Amino acid sequence: MEAEAPRRTRIQNEKREIILEAALEVFSNHGFRGATIDQIADAAGMSKPNLLYYFRRKEDIHLTVLQRLLDTWLAPLRELDDIGDPITEIRGYIRRKLEMARDFPRESRLFANEMLQGAPRMTPILEGELKRLVDEKAEVIKGWIRAGKIAKVDPFHLIFSIWATTQHYADFDVQVRAVLGPDRGGEGRFEDAARFLEQLYIDGLSPKR
Amino acid sequence: MEAEAPRRTRIQNEKREIILEAALEVFSNHGFRGATIDQIADAAGMSKPNLLYYFRRKEDIHLTVLQRLLDTWLAPLRELDDIGDPITEIRGYIRRKLEMARDFPRESRLFANEMLQGAPRMTPILEGELKRLVDEKAEVIKGWIRAGKIAKVDPFHLIFSIWATTQHYADFDVQVRAVLGPDRGGEGRFEDAARFLEQLYIDGLSPKR
């Protein structure tokens, strides 16, 4: 449980914000163990003892970054709505998720890193908040299936596959770049991915009949 | 380039094998920076100086593990064959990839970890060997599209999505477990995923007409 009221000064709020931003940058590039307090302090433009005045332990910073991240991260799924055309809803969800991978790749990589290590600091959240949300949305999808609006598929695996395919572009960015070669101009990569995923999720690979 | 012939003794071959197996275990669980030579030595049942007699630097172990991994890792794609029914071929590829995620999760996680960090030790391989293989197989897929055997999709993004969806079950295992709850019995999880992916890639989500 959290202690009562933290009651922070103006400077504390500002500096904590700067530190969390710097920490996101460093943690997402090097992982928890690979990141050093010095690196974060450096990225935040302050000395190590000064940083430790705002967060007393390295783990406190990590945990705070992780907590912040989750809300942003689950927002697209929260928006998945019962009302409205199912295919449109799912297409919208895929696009929002893909936009997140494009706009918040550091968050994606940090999250992936935590999962890879076995989620040592996130398991309770996964089994609690996350599971509840997914269960809820799985029900929505099941409703669509019962109504014959989409094909009969396992809703959980559907959600997993949407997570996997979209986050891949953030987490495996180096690989994608290496294979596709230099990005020739603007929104190309992103739009290609969006178009492909849309087609895959809606019609699959079977040739038109 | 590698020096000429390493010329190793029987004991060297055996011990190096033991070390690489131990290193795979440790590296895949903690990442490069998170793993210590002591842990690997411990897992290999030998002292740290003894281990350093076989691999002079921590990085040498990591690099060797990574190199070994790649062949195993790309084998399923190598098998993707021009002859034979395209849909069957793709279905087979998905299944082989999913089996790899099930049977070699440590390899998957180690690879993912390396990608997340920006592939500091693998970029040449990605841009060389990997890119060549993917380009080659993309041509095969393009042939299928021209022949009207599968829908017109971007072959590169198709390959990415197959990688993403299958490896997800190894890399995000904790999350999958947390959401699905305790695994009730045997091959359940794996077969569910296989069935879902097969359906997704072939027919998508559109309801049957």
Place this chain on the structure above:
DNA sequence: CAAATTTTTGACCGATTGGACAAACGTTAG
């Protein structure tokens, strides 16, 4: 402006870690 409080820093500490080394121990071939 002055006292009280908050913020910042330099110096320091103990623990961990990657790696070196020489000496001891085994193995093998002549």
Place this chain on the structure above:
DNA sequence: CTAACGTTTGTCCAATCGGTCAAAAATTTG
């Protein structure tokens, strides 16, 4: 059997890292 070579280990070291602390500097409050 023994000399040569391969293997193993205890000990040690320098660097790095997370974190402490007291004192200086800046800010807020009355």
